[in-house]
Structures are given as C-alpha cells and as structure tokens.
Amino acid sequence: MCPEGLRRWLDGRRVGVKICGITREEDAQAAIEAGADALGFNFYPLSKRAVRLADIAEWVAKIPSDIGRVAVTVNPEETLLRALADSKLFHAVQFHGGETPEFCARWGGDFYIKAAAISDETTSAAALSDPAPCLLLDAYAPGIFGGTGQTIDLSLAAEVIRSAHRPVVLSGGLHPRNVEAAVRQVRPAATDVASGVETAPGIKDAKIMRDFIAAVRRAADS
Numbered sequence: 001m002c003p004e005g006l007r008r009w010l011d012g013r014r015v016g017v018k019i020c021g022i023t024r025e026e027d028a029q030a031a032i033e034a035g036a037d038a039l040g041f042n043f044y045p046l047s048k049r050a051v052r053l054a055d056i057a058e059w060v061a062k063i064p065s066d067i068g069r070v071a072v073t074v075n076p077e078e079t080l081l082r083a084l085a086d087s088k089l090f091h092a093v094q095f096h097g098g099e100t101p102e103f104c105a106r107w108g109g110d111f112y113i114k115a116a117a118i119s120d121e122t123t124s125a126a127a128l129s130d131p132a133p134c135l136l137l138d139a140y141a142p143g144i145f146g147g148t149g150q151t152i153d154l155s156l157a158a159e160v161i162r163s164a165h166r167p168v169v170l171s172g173g174l175h176p177r178n179v180e181a182a183v184r185q186v187r188p189a190a191t192d193v194a195s196g197v198e199t200a201p202g203i204k205d206a207k208i209m210r211d212f213i214a215a216v217r218r219a220a221d222s
Contacts, residue, residue, distance in 0.1 A: 001111050001133055002167070005091035006068040009037040009190050010134065010167045015183055015220040016190030017213050018169070020072065021049035023202035025059040030206040035213040038068030040094065040192070043080060048201035049194065053083055060089050070094050070113065081107045094136065101131050113169065124156050128163055135164060136192060139172030151178070158186045176211035183219035191216055 002010050009016035019031040020040030028039055041056065042049045063069060071090040073080065075097035084090055085107075094113040095104050104112050114132035117139065118124045127135060137157045139150040152172030161168045170188035175196030183191065195201070197208045 003068075003091040003111055005065060006038060006070075006111070008066055009068045010169075012167070012189060015188060015216055016169075017216050018068065018070065018190060018192045019194075019197060019204065019209060020070075020171075020192050021047075021194035021198075021202055022204070023049055023051055023056075024204075025056075027204040028059070028063060030204060031209055032064065032067055034206060034209040035217075036067070036209065037190070038070060039063065040070045040072050040194070041090075042072045043076065043084070044072065044074035044096070047074075053080075053087060053089075057087060057089060068092070072096060075099060076107075078107070092134075095132075096136075096138075104132060115171075118153065118156050118160065120156070124160050127160055132166075134167045134169065134189075135160070136169040136171055137161075137188075154182055154185050157188070161186055161188055174212075176208060176215050179212060180215040180219040183216055184222060 016037040018038040018040055019036045021042050022028050022039045031039060041051050044050055069090045070092050071084045072094045092111055092113055093108045096115040104114055111133050113134045113136050114130050115136040115138055116127035118127055118137055139152040150173050157170055167189035169190045169192050170186050171192035174191060174193045193212055197204055197212050199205050
C-alpha cells in the first residue's frame with residue numbers, strides 16, 4: 001500500500017525522517033545530503049512555510065525518486081488537490097485539518113497521512129479511531145496546524161503507537177536535543193520535524209538537520 005517513494009521513510013526497517021516545511025531548493029538538497037528520507041511541502045496558505053505549486057514544481061521534479069515527497073494540506077480546496085494530483089510530483093497527501101475520512105480517502109487514494117493533535121486520552125482515542133493508513137501525531141495547539149515547536153506528550157504518543165497497527169509518525173516539538181530520547185521512548189515508524197531544524201520559519205539549517213538525523217539514527221540503532 002505504501003508508495004515506493006515513501007518506503008524508505010515508512011518501511012519499518014529503521015526510523016525514518018521527514019523534513020517538513022521545505023520552501024527552498026537549497027534546503028531540499030541540504031536535507032537530502034543530511035540523510036532525510038522524505039520532504040514535506042506545505043500548501044496551507046496561512047502557514048509561515050507556505051509554498052505555491054507553480055513556484056516549486058520545476059525543482060521538486062528534480063528530487064531523486066527514492067526521496068519521499070509529501071504535500072501537506074489543511075482543509076484544502078478540491079482545486080488544490082486536483083492540481084497536486086495532476087502534477088504527479090508527490091507520493092502522498094498529508095491532511096492536517098478537520099477533513100473527514102471520506103474526504104481523505106477520496107483525494108488521498110490508497111495511501112495518505114492524517115495528522116492528529118493529541119493532548120489527552122480523548123484526543124488519543126480519536127486519533128486511533130481514524131481509518132487513515134498512516135497517522136501523524138502532533139502536539140495540540142488550538143487553531144494552529146503544525147510547525148509550532150510545542151512538544152508532544154510522549155507517553156500518550158507511545159500508547160497510540162502500541163495500539164495503531166499501522167505506521168505512525170511522531171511530530172511535535174522535536175529537535176536534535178530531544179529526538180533521540182523521544183524515539184527511544186515512543187518507537188515510531190518515522191519522525192517529522194519543521195521548526196526544530198530551522199533558523200527562521202521555512203529556512204532550514206544544514207548542520208541542525210544533520211544533527212537531528214544523527215540523533216534519530218542513534219536511537220534507532222540502540
């Protein structure tokens with residue numbers, strides 16, 4: 001079910017790394033050189049890391065085929081989803097808003113990612129009840145859809161992962177200094193980071209990305 005381009009990120013043989021909120025070609029290249037398995041591109045217009053398809057299509061097409069490419073959306077218009085599908089540039093859509101399972105399945109196909117913000121047992125149960133083939137767990141921040149830097153409750157995340165029986169991605173306030181311990185405790189299929197490897201919103205730092213990925217690999221090898 002998992003697209004070929006995402007297997008390196010989610011195949012279960014090692015904990016994958018997605019660098020999200022890529023806005024510049026040089027940052028995409030630096031992330032790949034640092035060892036990233038997947039890149040995320042944010043098409044939510046209100047995001048500080050928002051991109052437009054027309055502005056990035058030329059260089060995204062040059063990204064190696066084994067690097068996962070994920071289109072991140074928040075309550076998207078169908079016109080955007082149609083344009084993303086027609087571009088054939090992305091391996092999967094990540095839905096980060098209040099989209100229904102029916103909407104996600106219609107536009108995401110056999111494989112898509114659904115983000116769930118968790119803060120307590122109720123929100124954790126809601127995440128588990130979603131039929132998405134892949135879940136992404138994020139920290140709860142009212143009215144904000146990812147990229148906040150707020151730290152997720154690792155105990156809750158670990159409980160969800162133990163019960164999910166499908167790939168689960170850990171996000172929410174991760175950075176090089178805490179991700180190793182987080183991976184050891186939670187054991188996700190993959191990690192997702194945006195603000196934790198930036199010098200400013202949408203501006204990635206090559207050294208911080210290398211440090212983040214090295215920390216994930218240390219945890220995964222332990």
